[in-house]
Amino acid sequence: MHIIVCLKQVPNTTQVRINPETNTLxxxxxxxxxNPFDENALEMALQLKEKHPGTRVTALTMGPMQAADMLKExxxxxxxxxxxxxxxxxAGSDTWATSYALSTAIRRLEPADxxxxxxxxxxxxxxxVGPGVxxxxxxxxxxxxxxxxxxxxTAVVERAFEDGYEKLEVTLPCALTVLKEANVPRMxxxxxKMAAKKLAIEPMTAEASGADPAKLGLAASPTxxxxxxxxxxxxxxxxxEGEEPVVVARRLVDMLRERNVI
Numbered sequence: 001m002h003i004i005v006c007l008k009q010v011p012n013t014t015q016v017r018i019n020p021e022t023n024t025l026x027x028x029x030x031x032x033x034x035n036p037f038d039e040n041a042l043e044m045a046l047q048l049k050e051k052h053p054g055t056r057v058t059a060l061t062m063g064p065m066q067a068a069d070m071l072k073e074x075x076x077x078x079x080x081x082x083x084x085x086x087x088x089x090x091a092g093s094d095t096w097a098t099s100y101a102l103s104t105a106i107r108r109l110e111p112a113d114x115x116x117x118x119x120x121x122x123x124x125x126x127x128x129v130g131p132g133v134x135x136x137x138x139x140x141x142x143x144x145x146x147x148x149x150x151x152x153x154t155a156v157v158e159r160a161f162e163d164g165y166e167k168l169e170v171t172l173p174c175a176l177t178v179l180k181e182a183n184v185p186r187m188x189x190x191x192x193k194m195a196a197k198k199l200a201i202e203p204m205t206a207e208a209s210g211a212d213p214a215k216l217g218l219a220a221s222p223t224x225x226x227x228x229x230x231x232x233x234x235x236x237x238x239x240x241e242g243e244e245p246v247v248v249a250r251r252l253v254d255m256l257r258e259r260n261v262i
Contacts, residue, residue: 037118092218099132
């Protein structure tokens with residue numbers, strides 16, 4: 001079985017800066033980490049690798065050269081191969097262009113039985129790339145996955161909701177977006193760290209991936225961000241103490257009426 005895990009390097013949430021001209025995140029020179037949800041997707045792949053001998057796990061990402069460090073971390077945890085999709089042509093891609101670019105890279109690799117994603121990326125929270133890649137590849141996609149059992153060419157996926165869960169049977173290949181509740185990501189092993197340290201990563205360019213230049217980058221992205229701004233700081237609330245509950249309730253109702261809430 002061949003499993004491809006799509007990872008994303010995201011900036012630390014305390015160091016986010018916005019380019020005022022393009023309304024995109026400034027990533028150059030910013031400390032980055034593996035997207036937390038993607039850690040769970042990687043862990044799911046590694047657990048399947050342990051259950052099914054002969055399984056190979058490929059970690060794939062699109063980003064600048066600094067994303068190579070994240071791929072080495074994936075190798076340290078147990079990934080067998082890595083692919084870094086890196087080219088200035090990808091700069092500014094929205095979720096549509098990103099999913100297209102990733103799908104072209106996946107088509108260049110050995111056919112995958114599973115393509116795994118984290119539920120969403122913490123820097124965008126769109127949850128669109130996983131389903132987008134599946135659509136470009138023409139394979140089914142199951143979102144909110146928290147468990148999977150594979151038998152032959154079929155998988156049974158447990159999909160979680162706020163009020164319960166369901167189990168779906170799907171024929172491979174397929175794509176999954178994985179919840180944090182699916183597992184607890186492992187740390188890199190010493191052997192894995194040593195292997196990652198020796199790893200030389202040769203980036204895959206847009207030309208090498210076979211992508212259509214007209215579908216890449218900011219110019220090809222249909223999403224247009226008109227404005228990005230920080231939300232106003234939260235103000236202190238009103239606290240009423242020392243009165244009977246019925247009196248407090250009346251005061252609350254009066255205040256809501258004054259503000260035309262009710």
